[in-house]
Structure formats: structure tokens, C-alpha cells
Amino acid sequence: MALNPVIEKVTERIARRSERLRSDYLERIDRARDAGPARSHISCGNLAHAFAAAGDDKPVLKAMQRPNIGIVSAYNDMLSAHQPFDKFPGLIKLAAQSKGCTAQFAGGVPAMCDGVTQGQPGMELSLFSRDVIAQATAVALSHNTFDAAVMFGVCDKIVPGLIIGALAFGHLPVIMVPAGPMPSGLPNSEKARIRKLHAEGKASREDLLEAESQSYHAPGTCTFYGTANSNQMLMEVMGLHLPGAAFINPNTPLRDALTLAAGERACEITAEGEHYTPIGHTVDEKALVNAMVGLAATGGSTNHAIHLVAMARAAGLIVDWDDLDELSRATPLLARLYPNGQADVNHFHAAGGLALVIRELLSAGLLHPDIRCVHGGDLNAQAQEPGLDGDQLTWRDGARESLDTQIVRPVAEPFSKEGGIRLLKGNLGRAIVKISAVAPEHRRIEAPAKVFDSQDDLLEAFANDDLSGDFVAVIRGQGPGANGMPELHKLTPTLQVLQDRGQRVALLTDGRMSGASGSVLAAIHVVPEAVAGGAIGKIADGEPITIDADRGLISTALDDDTLAGRAAFVVDTERFHFGTGRELFGHARAAAGQAEQGGSILFDTPGERR
Known part of the structure; x- marks a missing residue:
């Protein structure tokens, strides 16, 4: 399918507007690639500090002949979306060792929850936490002893912050690893009903707390389609996830298999191999246009009108709201998820989910297929779904038609002719x-x-x-x-x-x-x-x-x-x-x-x- 002319025009406009900044950015990250990881030329004292506590991995790190993967995590055990990350570093290290590589926990970043701070003074730190996260990511990678990175993050400012920080090290391959949504809880319509009754003084605080507790009830991301789950959609259409990783529930064999596969893939896409995939080249004007189209097609979070601009700027690209508006008006609305409907992301995933949306948008020429995805293929691979054949991770074609047209629809029968x-x-x-x-x-x-x-x-x-x-x-x-x-x-x-x-x-x-x-x-x-x-x-x-x-x-x-x-x-x-x-x-x-x-x-x- 030929590319939609609006998609083509906006992409070219971004590239033209950004020519100087993007050229300077690519020149800087290419110089960093040519210099290579610092462990190859730093002093022996520096190097000894870098692997002093590495245990069984110390001989491999000391030999400096195999890739070393940096892990950056937003783990904490207070927030449901990030609590599952507790065991992810161990899985990444096992995956790296299976490839003859090493992985080290490079650093943690703060992870605040807008759901906890909503309406409280702490919310006034929320947007700035994104840039703090970006800076913390840069600190984690500043030891410059890594050949690639995997990053664990889900929620509102956290994924944009990790991406901005990673783009400062744009010569490194980076794979984003989500935790997945919690299982479905109290239906969204019932939650909204009780919230309104409480606002009118017709439901007690105890009633409200019970409803909220039944909605947010387990490890994993909140299941409504807010910024956190919009983040995961963006990572899919930008090619920074392994295909179909976004909405697999935590603490399941498939979730663990995807995490292991991310660690293995990170070892394969470093500058030392044949499949080098630096994030600074993956996040280009085409990937950003895909992100804006995906946002419009799924009725995603308005917060990304801010975050996508900042992420683009970190890659030497200038995006503005005229771009977002024009792309949204050219993109049909294909999903109805709460708060735009009653379904949650688990229902969406079961009805065909992102695999179906991506396939439909590609078939209509509304997404750039030829972006540089971390899995090695183009965007068509993101229209696949992961599964297990015994213990083996496999991918298969996703649903070719909606299993529930009240939740997700094809381009030919959208909920609206334009995005939201x-x-x-x-x-x-x-x-x-x-x-x-x-x-x-x-x-x-x-x-x-x-x-x-x-x-x-x-x-x-x-x-x-x-x-x-x-x-x-x-x-x-x-x-x-x-x-x-x-x-x-x-x-x-x-x-x-x-x-x-x-x-x-x-x-x-x-x-x-x-x-x-x-x-x-x-x-x-x-x-x-x-x-x-x-x-x-x-x-x-x-x-x-x-x-x-x-x-x-x-x-x-x-x-x-x-x-x-x-x-x-x-x-x-x-x-x-x-x-x-x-x-x-x-x-x-x-x-x-x-x-x-x-x-x-x-x-x-x-x-x-x-």
C-alpha cells in the first residue's frame, strides 16, 4: 500500500524542519559509536572498579571480547506497574549468559505514580520527574562500559524519561521491556458511577475506596487506556519492543519468556555484531510519525502531546502540535478503550489488540513500515503476537479481523473518520x-x-x-x-x-x-x-x-x-x-x-x- 499523502507530507516537513539539529545529533552519536565502550581503553583501575563485584561474569568482562548489557530499571514495590520488575534483572543476566555475554544493573530511576499523587501537591513534581528520569538514565549509562541497554519502565513520565535519557547515548542499542497490565478488575463503568456518586455526596469514602481497590488490585499496569498503556503502544509502533510485548500480563510464563528474549536480542544488536541497531537511528522522523498516528488511532493520552515533542527533541527532531493535529485528522479512530469506551487493555488485547491495529494502519498506508526495529525486521513484524510452544517463545500472525467490534475495528469501519x-x-x-x-x-x-x-x-x-x-x-x-x-x-x-x-x-x-x-x-x-x-x-x-x-x-x-x-x-x-x-x-x-x-x-x- 502506498503511503498516505498526509503521512508523507508531515514526515517530510519534520525532516526538513529538523535538518540541522538531526544532522548534528547523528554526527555526535556516530562519533560515540566509533570510539566504542570505554572499557576498551580506560585505565586498569577504572576497569577493575567496573567488574569488582561481577562474580562469575568477571572473567568475561575482564576479557573484554563479548558484549556487556546495561540494565536501567524503574523498579519499586509500592507501584503495581513496576513491582514485577523485581525479578527482571536476573532474567536479563541469565539471557545474556546464555549468549556468552554479560549484563550489569547500571542504575535505577525514580518512578512516581500519578494515580497516588493525583490532586495532591506531589503531582506538581510529576512532569519534571520525566527529565529527572532522563538525567538518572544518563548517570546510569555514564560509566560508558556498555554495548547495549535494556530498560524497564511502564508509566506516565517514566517511559518518555527513559527514552530521552537513552537518546543521549544514541549510539547504543536499547530495548524497552514492559511489565504488562494487571488482570481486569471492577468494570470501568461501575468505577466511574461510584466516583460520580461520591462527588455528589451520595457514596461514602469507604464505598469509594472499595471500588478503587477492586479496580487497582494486583501487580501490573492500571488497565484503563491512559498514559501508561499509551506508552506501551508507542513503543510497539516505534519498533522499540519485541513484537506484541505490550499487553502480556505479569508473572506469567509468556511474560518471562519475552523478558528473556529481550536480553538475548540485546546481545545480538550491538556494534560488535552484524545486526547493529542504535536507538538514535531507530527513533527518527518516521518512528515519531508512527507514534503520533498510533496515538490518534487508539484514542491515546493527551500527555503525549508534550512527551513526544520532548522525545523528538532528544533525537534532534522538532515536532509540534500542527503535526499532531494534521496526522490525527488523517487517521481513523480504531479503538474504544476506557475512558473513551468501557473496555480495558486486556479486553482490547483479546479482541485483536495492537497487532490488529498495526496491520490495519499499515494496510491503509498510515504507518511507515520501513523503520529500524529492535527485533531486526520492519514494522510488519509488530503485527504478530507472541506465544509459547512448550517452553519455546514463538510468534504468529495476529488476528486478521476484530473479535469484538465494540472495542477494535478495521480502517474500513472506524469508530470515527479521524483520531481523537x-x-x-x-x-x-x-x-x-x-x-x-x-x-x-x-x-x-x-x-x-x-x-x-x-x-x-x-x-x-x-x-x-x-x-x-x-x-x-x-x-x-x-x-x-x-x-x-x-x-x-x-x-x-x-x-x-x-x-x-x-x-x-x-x-x-x-x-x-x-x-x-x-x-x-x-x-x-x-x-x-x-x-x-x-x-x-x-x-x-x-x-x-x-x-x-x-x-x-x-x-x-x-x-x-x-x-x-x-x-x-x-x-x-x-x-x-x-x-x-x-x-x-x-x-x-x-x-x-x-x-x-x-x-x-x-x-x-x-x-x-x-
Whole structure:
């Protein structure tokens, strides 16, 4: 199938826009490849430190004739998604030894959970944790004694952080190794029902906790299709997973077999062999376009409107929201997963899952097949599913048609002709909206603003019965430079209650809404953010706001001179910059780029968008 012309055009535009940065990046990583691992030329004292505790692997490391694999892990045993990683380093070491190679645990990275910090002060560290993870990954690999790396991570900021850090060592092959989703628990519709009842005061805290405990109940990733599971989809369509690795449950023989295979494959794709596959060449403009198409086709997380920009920049590529918008409008929506439907990722996987989605998108010319995947083939191999023949890991063709068309559909019969993410523009700036869960009748609103400086202020107004009539909730001062750009998912049940009562409501914010964005219209990630002088910080209560997702518009009837004459928003530093470690991140708030530049502290981004 010939490549869709929109896919081709956007890919060429990214390559053209990024030519200088990408050329410089590739030159740097190629020099690093030519220099080789430091253990081949560092001093004997340095080298002795590197394998002093290696036990039975010491002779192989000392001989310096076989590849050495670095392991970077986000393991902790508090978070369900990362608890299964406890045994993964041992499996990777066994796999390496089976190939006559070695593997060493290079380092750990922090792994915070937005599910735990949601609505709490700790959430204001969440976005910045991505760049801390990238830096921690760089520290882990900085000993420069590795020929390849395997990385264990699943959740929101963790996979993007690992990728950004790995791309700083772009001459190394890197395989991403997930843990898989927990088994299905309480149905999503029931969980949502109890959350709304609690928001209305009709269900007790004990009722709510019991429902949440039945939803999040075992080792593995949360099963709704938020950022964590969107991450795993991205790794598949970018060729950084072994085929079909994303949604195999933890603590199963197949999960362990895939982990062992990742360790074996890492030994085979180093610069010392015939199948050299450096991550800096795998993550190119084609892989990034595949990621944006996959995001649109599956109704994935809005957080990736930020993360993909930052990941691209780490590879010397410049991606912006025009690219994401254009690709989303050209891509049919093929999946309905919670919060865009009632199914979870286990149901999705059983109905055909990513293998079917990838095959369908390839058949329609909507994905680049010719990317450099870690398994050695092209993207067509990602349309396969893993299985076991006795103890032997095998791959077979995935489902050729949907086993449940309420969950996943072919390109010829999509849920929608276009994907779920759109760009909004107007005199209020630029923003992202996710419409895949928003009914058509709720995609446009013209109503007065109700302005708040935090989501807690809105919830207090709700508790005091101060949210009558139609309105646009403006939550300002929530961008990277103000308070670290927390998710505002705590608002979802309350806004849904108001909408269910018949009020027309929407959200406008320079913060994030999360991968669990729901059925209420939400214009998020507004740039410029309030503390950068953005118009969102100058709106007053009662002033008219228009959000039109179909036309791609966010605007106010106020004229430009009126907006320009108002003072910029000033954040309440005492409220938002101290406590729960926030005082340690003042440098990050000061250095953070705007959301459309990835909200990152790691790159010089001004002027690079065009």
C-alpha cells in the first residue's frame, strides 16, 4: 500500500524542519559509536572498579571480547506497574549468559505514580520527574562500559524519561521491556458511577475506596487506556519492543519468556555484531510519525502531546502540535478503550489488540513500515503476537479481523473518520483537546468564564453550590513555569456531574488533564501559559469564552488591546512552591519550556518550532 499523502507530507516537513539539529545529533552519536565502550581503553583501575563485584561474569568482562548489557530499571514495590520488575534483572543476566555475554544493573530511576499523587501537591513534581528520569538514565549509562541497554519502565513520565535519557547515548542499542497490565478488575463503568456518586455526596469514602481497590488490585499496569498503556503502544509502533510485548500480563510464563528474549536480542544488536541497531537511528522522523498516528488511532493520552515533542527533541527532531493535529485528522479512530469506551487493555488485547491495529494502519498506508526495529525486521513484524510452544517463545500472525467490534475495528469501519486529538487556536493561544470521549453536542461552548487558581478552588465552589448555569472553568497558573503542570484529573467526576445535570460546562487550562480525559470538553496545555504572559492568565470572571473543537478555536470576545493592557498572572509562590519537595524544583520551573516545546528543562527551545 502506498503511503498516505498526509503521512508523507508531515514526515517530510519534520525532516526538513529538523535538518540541522538531526544532522548534528547523528554526527555526535556516530562519533560515540566509533570510539566504542570505554572499557576498551580506560585505565586498569577504572576497569577493575567496573567488574569488582561481577562474580562469575568477571572473567568475561575482564576479557573484554563479548558484549556487556546495561540494565536501567524503574523498579519499586509500592507501584503495581513496576513491582514485577523485581525479578527482571536476573532474567536479563541469565539471557545474556546464555549468549556468552554479560549484563550489569547500571542504575535505577525514580518512578512516581500519578494515580497516588493525583490532586495532591506531589503531582506538581510529576512532569519534571520525566527529565529527572532522563538525567538518572544518563548517570546510569555514564560509566560508558556498555554495548547495549535494556530498560524497564511502564508509566506516565517514566517511559518518555527513559527514552530521552537513552537518546543521549544514541549510539547504543536499547530495548524497552514492559511489565504488562494487571488482570481486569471492577468494570470501568461501575468505577466511574461510584466516583460520580461520591462527588455528589451520595457514596461514602469507604464505598469509594472499595471500588478503587477492586479496580487497582494486583501487580501490573492500571488497565484503563491512559498514559501508561499509551506508552506501551508507542513503543510497539516505534519498533522499540519485541513484537506484541505490550499487553502480556505479569508473572506469567509468556511474560518471562519475552523478558528473556529481550536480553538475548540485546546481545545480538550491538556494534560488535552484524545486526547493529542504535536507538538514535531507530527513533527518527518516521518512528515519531508512527507514534503520533498510533496515538490518534487508539484514542491515546493527551500527555503525549508534550512527551513526544520532548522525545523528538532528544533525537534532534522538532515536532509540534500542527503535526499532531494534521496526522490525527488523517487517521481513523480504531479503538474504544476506557475512558473513551468501557473496555480495558486486556479486553482490547483479546479482541485483536495492537497487532490488529498495526496491520490495519499499515494496510491503509498510515504507518511507515520501513523503520529500524529492535527485533531486526520492519514494522510488519509488530503485527504478530507472541506465544509459547512448550517452553519455546514463538510468534504468529495476529488476528486478521476484530473479535469484538465494540472495542477494535478495521480502517474500513472506524469508530470515527479521524483520531481523537485536535489543536485549538485563537486569541487565547494554542491548546490541545481530546474529543474521542466527548459527544458531538458537547464539542462547542460559548459561556462566561469562572476563573480559579487551582482545581481545589473549583471543588470548593462546587461544595458551596456556587457553580450554577453554563460556564467555562478557567484553571490558570498550572503550566510548567508556574507549578510544574500538574494533571487536573481530580476535576473529572465533578465536571461530569454538572454536565449530567444539564449544564453546559468545559475546562480551559494551561495544565494537563491526563490520559484519563473524559466526556467533558477540555482545552488543555494552553500556551503561552499564564505566568509567561498568556491571555489565559488575564481573563476575569464572567467574560465570554468560546471553545469549538470542530473548528479548532479557543477565543474570547475581548479585543487584543484589552488583553495586552492587563498585567500578567503572578503565581502564589507560598501556596505552590513549597512543601512535598517542591522547593527543590525552583530551577526546573524557571528553566521549563512551554508545553508545545515539551515542557522540558533539558533543551534550548526558543525559536525552534519553525
